Amino acid sequence: MDLSYILNELGEERGNYFNAIAPPIIQSSNFTFPSVDAMRNDMHYEYEKHFYTRGNNPTVEILRKKLAALEGAEDALVVSSGSTAMSTAILANVQQGDHIVSVSKPYSWTYRLMTDWLPRFGVTTTFVDGTDPANFENAIQPNTRIIYLESPNSFTFELQDLAAVAAIAKARKEAGQEIVTMIDNSYSTPLYQQPIALGIDLSLHSASKYIGGHSDLIAGVICGTNAMMKKIFHAEYMTFGGIISPQNAWLMIRGLRTLELRLERSSQSALQVLAFLENHPKVKHVYFPFSKLHPQYELAKRQMKACGGLLTIALNTGQIDRVDAFADALQRFLLGVSWGGHESLVFPASVSFSRTTDTPNANPDNFNKVRLYIGLEDPAVLIADLAQALEMV
Structure with a gap:
């Protein structure tokens, strides 16, 4: 079938x-x-x-x-x-x-x-x-x-x-x-x-x-x-x-x-965004199963046909306000949860921390992660948006 x-x-x-x-x-x-x-x-x-x-x-x-x-x-x-x-x-x-x-x-x-x-x-x-x-x-x-x-x-x-x-x-x-x-x-x-x-x-x-x-x-x-x-x-x-x-x-x-078409578009765009983010000095790490830097890359290739558009970055900062500033500066990514629609989304882990009352521990990875969903927009537009927002880090 x-x-x-x-x-x-x-x-x-x-x-x-x-x-x-x-x-x-x-x-x-x-x-x-x-x-x-x-x-x-x-x-x-x-x-x-x-x-x-x-x-x-x-x-x-x-x-x-x-x-x-x-x-x-x-x-x-x-x-x-x-x-x-x-x-x-x-x-x-x-x-x-x-x-x-x-x-x-x-x-x-x-x-x-x-x-x-x-x-x-x-x-x-x-x-x-x-x-x-x-x-x-x-x-x-x-x-x-x-x-x-x-x-x-x-x-x-x-x-x-x-x-x-x-x-x-x-x-x-x-x-x-x-x-x-x-x-x-x-x-x-x-x-x-x-x-x-x-x-x-x-x-x-x-x-x-x-x-x-x-x-x-x-x-x-x-x-x-x-x-x-x-x-x-x-x-x-x-x-x-x-x-x-x-x-x-x-x-x-x-x-x-349109599931097949949407997945293909999101997946291919995510690979372009991945290539940009993995070479950016303001990005400490990128989490994506089909990244060759992912520790389980071979397993991902073996049991998955491809990835969709969901990836996470760890920003190269130890300050919550810089993580917030990055997410707020994005213009083509909407702040929101979930994924899988036509729109690109950003979900910062820092939302779980209060900028005034929480004191993050010495490991910034508790709050510096930002999940990105790459939707159906032109990937060049999304990359340009990420580039300008990363200037806030």
């Missing part, structure tokens, strides 16, 4: 809706039935049938088929946010007394779930340096049920060897211990990294990023086997109700049309 077919054709039965090129938004909360028998039958097969939009909706169903195919998965569920995808997938696979092994420095709300919420219910987490697969192996306990990955992470872009971690979990399964491996794949998208093909069980996304692509929706994705998707659907998905609206599902289908 080729990429163009997935993005533009798969799941779209145009003959059912007037041969319209764009699928309709089925903005209906529920669906009617010709008889009690028909209603009874569909109620027991809500995963496949259209009974109530909190379960399955025709517009969302088109999107599910496309996302599963992009990930090389059997099926997918689309939820209300990336955090919902993460928490739903985790809660579906633990019970009281279980244990999780997680990569260190996961997304902040993932970390909060594991440290603030799950312990209330007797679920504990061990965080490990994911750059060495042996750290996952060594942290596994008899009650470990999940290995949680985020590769690359979304600030300093450490990677995990996905095939090696999957092999560790597989060996444990053969020995009788069931461990589910899951990854936050938001940085790479299914186009640039396919964890399921490398043996990972569940691939999760914040679809608010590249998949939506226009900074106008919040959504999340869970991809995996039919059996796992049905398990989640009939329990956590239906119980917590963290669904996506038909309108947002339609916007995501629209976003998928």
